[in-house]
Amino acid sequence: MDGFVSRRSAPITLLTLLAVHSARAILVETRCFKELGCFPPGFPYSGTAQRPFPDAPASPQEMNIQLYLQTPENPEQSQILDPYIPSSIKNTHFSTKRPTIMIFHGMADFAYRSWVYTMCKEIIFVKNCNCIGVDWSKGAGDFYTYIQSANNVRVVGAYAAYLIQQILKCIDPTYDPCNYHLIGHSLGAHAAAETGKRIRPCVGKITGLDAARPYFKDTPAEVCLDPSDACVVMAIHTDTSFLGVGIKEPIGHYDIYPNGGDHMPGCPDPIKDIPLSIPGLINTTRYFVGCNHYRARYYMLESIRNCSGFLAFPCESYASFLNGNCFPCPHSGCAYLGFCNGTSCNCTNNGTIQRRVFYLRTGREISRFASWMYKLTVVTQVTHTNLGSMYISLYSAQGNVTQEPIKSHRLLGSSSTDTIFININFEMINITPATFSWSSSPVKINGMEAGAKKISIQQGVDGHIYFCP
Structure with a gap:
């Protein structure tokens, strides 16, 4: 050694x-x-x-x-x-x-x-x-x-x-x-x-x-x-x-x-x-x-x-x-x-x-140290103000998937633009449509709806941006 x-x-x-x-x-x-x-x-x-x-x-x-x-x-x-x-x-x-x-x-x-x-x-x-x-x-x-x-x-x-x-x-x-x-x-x-x-x-x-x-x-x-x-x-x-x-x-x-x-x-x-x-x-x-x-x-x-x-x-x-x-x-x-x-x-x-x-940044496990960094920007629309969390699930053409929190236990307003930087253990090539999900807490509001109006994913090596939709 x-x-x-x-x-x-x-x-x-x-x-x-x-x-x-x-x-x-x-x-x-x-x-x-x-x-x-x-x-x-x-x-x-x-x-x-x-x-x-x-x-x-x-x-x-x-x-x-x-x-x-x-x-x-x-x-x-x-x-x-x-x-x-x-x-x-x-x-x-x-x-x-x-x-x-x-x-x-x-x-x-x-x-x-x-x-x-x-x-x-x-x-x-x-x-x-x-x-x-x-x-x-x-x-x-x-x-x-x-x-x-x-x-x-x-x-x-x-x-x-x-x-x-x-x-x-x-x-x-x-x-x-x-x-x-x-x-x-x-x-x-x-x-x-x-x-x-x-x-x-x-x-x-x-x-x-x-x-x-x-x-x-x-x-x-x-x-x-x-x-x-x-x-x-x-x-x-x-x-x-x-x-x-x-x-x-x-x-x-x-x-x-x-x-x-x-x-x-x-x-x-x-x-x-x-x-x-x-x-x-x-x-x-x-x-x-x-x-x-x-x-x-x-x-x-x-x-x-x-x-x-x-x-x-x-x-x-x-x-x-x-x-x-x-x-x-x-x-x-x-x-x-x-x-x-x-x-x-x-x-x-x-x-x-x-x-x-x-x-x-790298991963934690031997043989899985490789890590890809992306800039994720999400424009959301919410019908009611409440505490909650928002997530984006990203899929690659190779079948890999990762779920990333956009907001965790924060105030969800009428509309907002959030940007986060993520590191994931696979390269997103030919990105397929992303999935938006959310949950509200602690009080459920009847009729509350939330969605993503636009999602953009920027890769680091050349700055190319993918848009969804």
Whole structure:
């Protein structure tokens, strides 16, 4: 599991990490590894308020870094790539005729037969590409070795970058680095960043899935995920609360905050769900931290086959987004969380891309996180004034239905126009007529009638409006 709390530990804090680590950081020398180069322990990797103690990363051999290749020719059975042995690349199904995805796991995690393997299979299902899972599980450690793991990402990223360089040198010198899309979760986001820093002019894209906060927040650009690391850098933030372990601040060209970025639907509430007992507190905190932190992976995975359900809107704040102030998508466009964003790679424009922040809402259940936002406007006519509720049932051509409250236990007047923003778990394509219903309470008035004179439904992606009737 890629969490920041071990099976035995309390919530992680930087102070705790430093206490565990300080005894080891007495005298640290620069380490050099073959073609990967040297890794000095000094500034900016130490000697700062965020990283006071120096440390050296482990070697590729100590971490047993493995690169597992899946392609349309071998979606189930991975092949191993070794950048030190070019023939190991030539003798696989790796092809420079298609783009390449590289996926990096985080702390206390692994790539083989894990979510990394599953994500590669899903990507290959929708796209003809090479997909490489970067396994550094022996260097990914746990809570007690977190700082060592954080330093190890430098070598992990360098190892992956060396593979890219070897492909250019030994396989196909015309294979453009823009063909690479790097995806990393937690510490893996910073490992992907390290790869991007070493490839020039740039790799095509990096997607950071809730990039790790401890030991990376407020560090120089050389240390953490940064917009300069790829032609396009997208960061997805899902665990940014005080107890969370993901970076809250924008760190990419496109920073996406599902559900505001701190508490994901379906995860325990940090206030309501924390029990009074110490064991219960530890267990709940472990689940709370892990749940929000892992959601970035789940959202990314589901978006591969269902990208239209993860449309994110540029907005100045989550509160403004919830109020509908940023709906529909502006002329500058929205962004899709996850895999399906189409981006043209132009490394010379890297510094000129407008950095923007996006928001969206998701569902609560695994495999049903996709959610579509609509603006619903209803003009109603009521014959008598009374307390009551009004509902609209929407039907799609695919047979899906949802009932949305327009007014709940409110005063129903003679006529009114009401606008609400709804999120539903299916896309309304070829919308069939909507159904209006109402109920009055607590007193029934004989002869009272209510109806909808007009219903309009606006979709977010292009602002198109459907009218009924």
